[in-house]
Amino acid sequence: MRIISGTKKSISIRAPKNLPVRPTTDKVKESLFNIISNKFDIAGLTVLDLFSGTGNISYEFASRGCSDLVSVDNNHNCIKFISKTSLKFEFNIQTKKIDYKTYLKNTKKKFDIIFADPPYDFLKKQYIEMINQIKEFDILNKDGEIIIEHSSNVILFDSNENIEERKYGSSVLTILKKASL
Numbered sequence: 024m025r026i027i028s029g030t031k032k033s034i035s036i037r038a039p040k041n042l043p044v045r046p047t048t049d050k051v052k053e054s055l056f057n058i059i060s061n062k063f064d065i066a067g068l069t070v071l072d073l074f075s076g077t078g079n080i081s082y083e084f085a086s087r088g089c090s091d092l093v094s095v096d097n098n099h100n101c102i103k104f105i106s107k108t109s110l111k112f113e114f115n116i117q118t119k120k121i122d123y124k125t126y127l128k129n130t131k132k133k134f135d136i137i138f139a140d141p142p143y144d145f146l147k148k149q150y151i152e153m154i155n156q157i158k159e160f161d162i163l164n165k166d167g168e169i170i171i172e173h174s175s176n177v178i179l180f181d182s183n184e185n186i187e188e189r190k191y192g193s194s195v196l197t198i199l200k201k202a203s204l
Contacts, residue, residue: 024079027053029086031112036082042101044076047140047172051191052083055138055170058189058198062168063135065089069164071132073123073139073153078105078116080138085114093134095119095126127156133164140172150179158204169199 066088075094185203
């Protein structure tokens with residue numbers, strides 16, 4: 024994987040082969056950050072990267088100036104890799120080795136962006152449960168957005184003016200404004 028933009032632009036990061044991950048492709052990542060950059064000042068954001076895996080999305084946020092960033096994953100090796108990489112490149116990424124449900128329930132932080140990239144075998148009801156938890160625990164700021172990367176085989180919502188979907192091959196980015204929760 025490589026960092027597309029920012030202070031660490033073009034740096035390649037090699038994750039260990041034993042991590043149980045499916046990193047976001049450069050095409051999807053570039054589109055994601057074009058969407059975010061057109062709406063927000065990245066440097067001023069508070070970001071939660073759920074199911075952070077290799078840390079691919081977190082590194083991109085950090086390279087673009089985001090300094091209030093939390094990466095959550097329940098896999099010890101993923102969190103260890105993100106911590107090590109964050110230290111190496113002097114990124115200010117807080118890592119949490121914890122199940123996402125437990126984190127959402129117990130965090131006292133509020134976020135501007137919550138990016139979630141669960142395993143592609145997540146069921147629609149699991150996505151809806153995650154969104155409902157974010158709403159219930161009120162961890163999304165007033166003008167915040169949830170961005171979910173998921174398989175194109177999963178249709179999360181019917182048409183809604185506060186929900187945006189962008190398809191990129193077998194991946195979809197579903198973007199929910201707080202108003203749609």
